[in-house]
Amino acid sequence: xxxxxxxxxxxxxxxxxxxxxxxxxxxxxxxxxxxxxxxxxxxxxxxxxxxxxxxxxxxxxxxxxxxxxxxxxxxxxxxxxxxxxxxxxxxxxxxxxxxxxxxxxxxxxxxxxxxxxxxxxxxxxxxxxxxxxxxxxxxxxxxxxxxxxxxxxxxxxxxxxxxxxxxx
Amino acid sequence: xxxxxxxxxxxxxxxxxxxxxxxxxxxxxxxxxxxxxxxxxxxxxxxxxxxxxxxxxxxxxxxxxxxxxxxxxxxxxxxxxxxxxxxxxxxxxxxxxxxxxxxxxxxxxxxxxxxxxxxxxxxxxxxxxxxxxxxxxxxxxxxxxxxxxxxxxxxxxxxxxxxxxxxxxxxxxxxxxxxxxxxxxxxxxxxxxxxxxxxxxxxxxxxxxxxxxxxxxxxxxxxxxxxxxxxxxxxxxxxxxxxxxxxxxxxxxxxxxxxxxxxxx
Amino acid sequence: xxxxxxxxxxxxxxxxxxxxxxxxxxxxxxxxxxxxxxxxxxxxxxxxxxxxxxxxxxxxxxxxxxxxxxxxxxxxxxxxxxxxxxxxxxxxxxxxxxxxxxxxxxxxxxxxxxxxxxxxxxxxxxxxxxxxxxxxxxxxxxxxxxxxxxxxxxxxxxxxxxxxxxxxxxxxxxxxxxxxxxxxxxxxxxxxxxxxxxxxxxxxxxxxxxxxxxxxxxxxxxxxxxxxxxxxxxxxxxxxxxxxxxxxxxxxxxxxxxxxxxxxxxxxxxxxxxxxxxxxxxxxxxxxxxxxxxxxxxxxxxxxxxxxxxxxxxxxxxxxxxxxxxxxxxxxxxxxxxxxxxxxxxxxxxxxxxxxxxxxxxxxxxxxxxxxxxxxxxxxxxxxxxxxxxxxxxxxxxxxxxxxxxxxxxxxxxxxxxxxxxxxxxxxxxxxxxxxxxxxxxxxxxxxxxxxxxxxxxxxxxxxxxxxxxxxxxxxxxxxxxxxxxxxxxxxxxxxxxxxxxxxxxxxxxxxxxxxxxxxxxxxxxxxxxxxxxxxx
Numbered sequence: 001x002x003x004x005x006x007x008x009x010x011x012x013x014x015x016x017x018x019x020x021x022x023x024x025x026x027x028x029x030x031x032x033x034x035x036x037x038x039x040x041x042x043x044x045x046x047x048x049x050x051x052x053x054x055x056x057x058x059x060x061x062x063x064x065x066x067x068x069x070x071x072x073x074x075x076x077x078x079x080x081x082x083x084x085x086x087x088x089x090x091x092x093x094x095x096x097x098x099x100x101x102x103x104x105x106x107x108x109x110x111x112x113x114x115x116x117x118x119x120x121x122x123x124x125x126x127x128x129x130x131x132x133x134x135x136x137x138x139x140x141x142x143x144x145x146x147x148x149x150x151x152x153x154x155x156x157x158x159x160x161x162x163x164x165x166x167x168x
Numbered sequence: 169x170x171x172x173x174x175x176x177x178x179x180x181x182x183x184x185x186x187x188x189x190x191x192x193x194x195x196x197x198x199x200x201x202x203x204x205x206x207x208x209x210x211x212x213x214x215x216x217x218x219x220x221x222x223x224x225x226x227x228x229x230x231x232x233x234x235x236x237x238x239x240x241x242x243x244x245x246x247x248x249x250x251x252x253x254x255x256x257x258x259x260x261x262x263x264x265x266x267x268x269x270x271x272x273x274x275x276x277x278x279x280x281x282x283x284x285x286x287x288x289x290x291x292x293x294x295x296x297x298x299x300x301x302x303x304x305x306x307x308x309x310x311x312x313x314x315x316x317x318x319x320x321x322x323x324x325x326x327x328x329x330x331x332x333x334x335x336x337x338x339x340x341x342x343x344x345x346x347x348x349x350x351x352x353x354x355x356x357x358x359x360x361x362x363x364x365x366x367x368x369x370x371x372x373x374x375x376x377x378x379x380x381x382x383x384x385x386x387x388x389x390x391x392x393x394x395x396x397x398x399x400x401x402x403x404x405x406x407x408x409x410x411x412x413x414x415x416x417x418x419x420x421x422x423x424x425x426x427x428x429x430x431x432x433x
Numbered sequence: 434x435x436x437x438x439x440x441x442x443x444x445x446x447x448x449x450x451x452x453x454x455x456x457x458x459x460x461x462x463x464x465x466x467x468x469x470x471x472x473x474x475x476x477x478x479x480x481x482x483x484x485x486x487x488x489x490x491x492x493x494x495x496x497x498x499x500x501x502x503x504x505x506x507x508x509x510x511x512x513x514x515x516x517x518x519x520x521x522x523x524x525x526x527x528x529x530x531x532x533x534x535x536x537x538x539x540x541x542x543x544x545x546x547x548x549x550x551x552x553x554x555x556x557x558x559x560x561x562x563x564x565x566x567x568x569x570x571x572x573x574x575x576x577x578x579x580x581x582x583x584x585x586x587x588x589x590x591x592x593x594x595x596x597x598x599x600x601x602x603x604x605x606x607x608x609x610x611x612x613x614x615x616x617x618x619x620x621x622x623x624x625x626x627x628x629x630x631x632x633x634x635x636x637x638x639x640x641x642x643x644x645x646x647x648x649x650x651x652x653x654x655x656x657x658x659x660x661x662x663x664x665x666x667x668x669x670x671x672x673x674x675x676x677x678x679x680x681x682x683x684x685x686x687x688x689x690x691x692x693x694x695x696x697x698x699x700x701x702x703x704x705x706x707x708x709x710x711x712x713x714x715x716x717x718x719x720x721x722x723x724x725x726x727x728x729x730x731x732x733x734x735x736x737x738x739x740x741x742x743x744x745x746x747x748x749x750x751x752x753x754x755x756x757x758x759x760x761x762x763x764x765x766x767x768x769x770x771x772x773x774x775x776x777x778x779x780x781x782x783x784x785x786x787x788x789x790x791x792x793x794x795x796x797x798x799x800x801x802x803x804x805x806x807x808x809x810x811x812x813x814x815x816x817x818x819x820x821x822x823x824x825x826x827x828x829x830x831x832x833x834x835x836x837x838x839x840x841x842x843x844x845x846x847x848x849x850x851x852x853x854x855x856x857x858x859x860x861x862x863x864x865x866x867x868x869x870x871x872x873x874x875x876x877x878x879x880x881x882x883x884x885x886x887x888x889x890x891x892x893x894x895x896x897x898x899x900x901x902x903x904x905x906x907x908x909x910x911x912x913x914x915x916x917x918x919x920x921x922x923x924x925x926x927x928x929x930x931x932x933x934x935x936x937x938x939x940x941x942x943x944x945x946x947x948x949x950x951x952x953x954x955x956x957x958x959x960x961x962x963x964x965x966x967x968x969x970x
Contacts, residue, residue: 021734259898
């Protein structure tokens, strides 16, 4: 993102209330992550130490410092989803996308991107769509009542070509 | 002035003063890691737990955040408080197994070893001694105005370091962080013309040379910072000299003054 | 057409598009409108159909394929019976005049006799699923902003606070502090600037009532805040919404600009000297920001690490000014209290617990959804009468209420009334109203591990008992689940729970051990069985 784009975002927050998180949220939504040069530019623009902005960027789980894949698959890890089988959904997604969330789920949180950068698999706390648990979100679409077997068809809607090497 | 009662002893205090500060003035021992008189109370280390037996909010709370009020009565060493403190010390022993300060406190509380899994990282820039009390972050930001370091991440993944774990462009090398650290976790060293903040991603800061003897004695950015804080007429002389040369200079002037000779600079 | 987040996920947007294009093509004399969600989530997508003089009929599980016959039936003055869930002859929006839809269609079950709706009493969700949340005129049509008019033009700020005090309303965000008393703290502070905040950082996993309240009736929240601001003396308000709720943010933003256009926000509201403006601030994924001081830090652009109280936000809150924070659902109750009076409101529910509460009934229960019942209704009524028991007839073992700060209540205690005191007595809390039903196959140790994993992940890391204590609790729970633990580990788990409860800095830490404490209290045998297994192996 260039300086002009960042300036436009900052201008949308004339008051101090909610500004810092609001600006970062817009950058995250537009760029898909918080690029380092954007943070450095914003630190100067908002007159904050870079260390503070970096601290914020690493505190809130909505922000990422690395570019995510083209499509972001987010699995809801809320209570209703948990009791209705979210862990099995994660397992299947790991295998289909060939990424190893299991290795990093010690803290219940993961963020993995496929080798071709087409998909990122992440977790989120409750989406608030508990009535259709388990749910997952791909980009901005929410899919409810997901079962492991429904996942390939869902992924195909996002140009997933499947893993041809193995048979699932 | 008002009166508060600590462990049955009457103490005088300023209204609103931190109870921890009142107790320490009286020589009452309450352990605390995250408290520093020059900074606002933070309430993170939880070691200064006391029990309020008479006051606005009765029960267990932290002394650092408890404001002295007329008639306040607290106990600092009840069996419950001691056992809570002991459990907290065990958590600290597991978190910062290389900290001598924590081990010394554990010994005072009769704790031989922790029941919890110890976290040891061979490459920890804070030498497996950091307990995340936050004093370094706060002194750097709130007092020195540099903001070179901050918390990174959250929960038990929290670390303290420079942004992107790279050399800081704003660290003055003042070492205030190391001075306030209760567990001596922060390491830096001076080699000839350079100070290296080893704990802070190896941030290097040039050292300022004494204008008389040429010895490198203080971080240059900090000398400049300190100079700006002085009144204009004091901004030149004193800080160009290292402490040794400065005292020699002062002594020389005193001798000259006493012998009535004209002072030549 | 019901179009809230879960309806959309169930395909409501596609049904809406199909209806829209069919109406346009066939030139039907039919008006198609968007509404929020009436709360029967299992039956989504829902379509309300109203023919002149007839009852409003709710159609359920509507697909794109059904749209043709729905429109065809409507053109001939009828509704497809197989899709009809229930009919509503007349509706009381509580604030405005009674809405009379009509009579007929006697063969369709009446709303009042539908098992899911019968035990419910809608006060907060009085208009949810019936009005278009994106159209202020529809809010006016159900008496919207009349309570505000009454408060500003006929009552003093002290009268308003008094009315809220006698209503007995308690905070709906978790702790249940009396709202009127809380308002009074900020009202009494002498300051030129004061703030009010709507806490919409609904973070409890398994709870989504606030999302629906914002998506279905955003003006109700604005009106509540306006009345509160007038009473407290605040000119500025902030709605702090979590980033995971984009549709709620969109509808609140639209509602704010409509209210501004109608002079209901801005300077000199209703020609008086009362002025008020509202800003939306977004959260960014941190459960701890539901805690008041962390929420304020977040709005100020800092990390959400709570600070010690006192000073309380009422004394020193946002930007150092006196600040009053209430949950979305608390604000939603205010217009009703002002319109009908505090005394009327206090007659609903049970003593000390007046009014209703919206619960999200989820997990292994047949009828998932949002149910609004008077406080004091039993868990049994909620789970069995409204929820129709376990999913596909499964037996139920327990419910978990109150999110990560709450606890698990076994089926043997399902006669417990859902009120603040009784839930605390059984070791749980009201919290924001999430009720997760668990079948007999659910492991309660795994459930406890789930919640400790959640709070461990969401701990801000400022104070040691929460940061380090929860980490070790999680490690011990993993050890127990893996069959490698001993009885001593259970004792350490209990000791850590006590330590975290007593010594943590904020409410998140102080309540975090509750899921372990309640499962140990009611399902200790499950822990012991796992420990036993490791001893014998």
